[in-house]
Amino acid sequence: MRYERIKMAHGSGGGLTLELIEEIFAPAFGMGELADAALLEDGSGRMAFTTDGHVVKPPFFPGGDIGRLAVAGTVNDLAVMGARPRYLTAAFIIEEGLAIGDLARIARAMRETADEAGVAIVAGDTKVVERGRGDGVFIATAGVGFVPEGRDVGSHRLVPGDVLLINGTLGDHGMAVLSRREGFELSLALESDVAPLNHLIEEVFAAVGDELHFMRDLTRGGLAAAANEMVRHGPFGVRIHENKVPLQEDVAQYAGMMGIDPLLVANEGKVLFAVTAGAAEEALAVLRRHPLGARAAAIGDLVRQPAGRVVVETPYGSRRLLEMPVEEQLPRIC
């Protein structure tokens, strides 16, 4: 371990989070890696099971709140495994003094988002900690879904030549939360993209079926973390064409002003898809017809060299490595 005490970056979803998982949790829990979500082969079928803690600050931000974030995040974790999300639980850890009205508003947002996704919140728990020992409200959600017979997506199906698609602009969530935190939200038209993507994903399955090889939601660490995790154990790399990556103008501008690379920023309504070259056009058309994929784009592909790395080709013809983020760029974004 690089440190003896927990740093903010251990929660960044980047290199230090991976180190924590690989050095502490995975050996303790007796598994190769402690996954975001697990696919469980049961007598009765394939069940996906996932959990996420949510500590976003502030809890209300342009385009959403911690309740919508918690439900959408868990739904999306299940959906990118190929599962159909069904049931959610929610554990609330609340700081003494939170306004009951705020809690009610968050609970309503959870229900609305659950309805949108077609899942049921079936069990919960509430704990309260003293003022100054928490921060408003933290929500840990867990979710269960079921993978339809014959469906198989995952990094084991990735092959060079696969085309990488995303369903829209990057960086919206992280920059919207930051703008609220920094008091810029009135002068910028930034809005979080937080949304449940399971219906969008089902439409891609319906259209291209087995040609869909892999999905990953672009949360903490953004595209940089997801793309690096996708290829770090594989005999191939990722090539991204920077000018193909859709960005909202205000996001690009604000990110530039803050010195932040949008490719490292968390999204809460964006998925990276890897599909065969033959199915890419059809998948892209399906995404673009969906309200949550209007600005979908093919942004790159899987390449044989350099293996294990993510290379960005800039509009000027140069190339740069996109590294796995290690330190925390935007803490408490989700």
Added chain:
Amino acid sequence: MRYERIKMAHGSGGGLTLELIEEIFAPAFGMGELADAALLEDGSGRMAFTTDGHVVKPPFFPGGDIGRLAVAGTVNDLAVMGARPRYLTAAFIIEEGLAIGDLARIARAMRETADEAGVAIVAGDTKVVERGRGDGVFIATAGVGFVPEGRDVGSHRLVPGDVLLINGTLGDHGMAVLSRREGFELSLALESDVAPLNHLIEEVFAAVGDELHFMRDLTRGGLAAAANEMVRHGPFGVRIHENKVPLQEDVAQYAGMMGIDPLLVANEGKVLFAVTAGAAEEALAVLRRHPLGARAAAIGDLVRQPAGRVVVETPYGSRRLLEMPVEEQLPRIC
């Protein structure tokens, strides 16, 4: 709602927690009550799904730690529904500055407890909050289990005449945590009872089967909360014989000194069983043969009057009402 802001007592597991659930969460999530755990009828069988947040302070206490507590608590929530626990997830919300060594020790305790219970920890998540915005480590666990064909326990099966059993002494967990918090742990031989009870419960099922009507783990709010919740909607009440309730001598002494009623104190290794009068002796014998039930006892029964209330008969022949606890007696005990 009695208050406009969250108080510590909203997390007590007593009356204010119920109010929060009934006024905020249940209406928002569209259900009669937001259960500790849900029983889900799926095409493939009956699945139980539960979640719990853990904020115990301090995280290491005589007889256990927050890791063992998190795993045992979730296992027990499933087991009292009649489910066989299978899979767990864990979401960590960590305060910046936590010693990595402490985290590793907690993770090992989780694994050991999971092994003891025969469950697998299959997915996780880590978030980090700034120093002063959390308190060491909070852990939210979720669990999935499956209910064997034909098994049916729950409050709908309770009938007057059912005998109430517990598998041992009450108050051990709460008083052990408090003794550590107050610096008394060296002068008192107090130890938490935290343990996974699923194997013990399976043995009761094996012995008395359908004669087992209902179970409830005696966590927050202790026997008082569990017994009141059991009968608050029913046309019958609970009678408890105070002199039958087993207490460790040091627990009774320390509770007396602190002015705390052990019947209101949280346990983490105790279950309340309701069985038919005909099966009570057999169930008690099974419990007493198990290491986690050596001091099991029949402590009372379900009575027709007073309906909806819990009455304690004292050794002196008098009777007192045991009310649902409303305010927080021992905060952050689990």
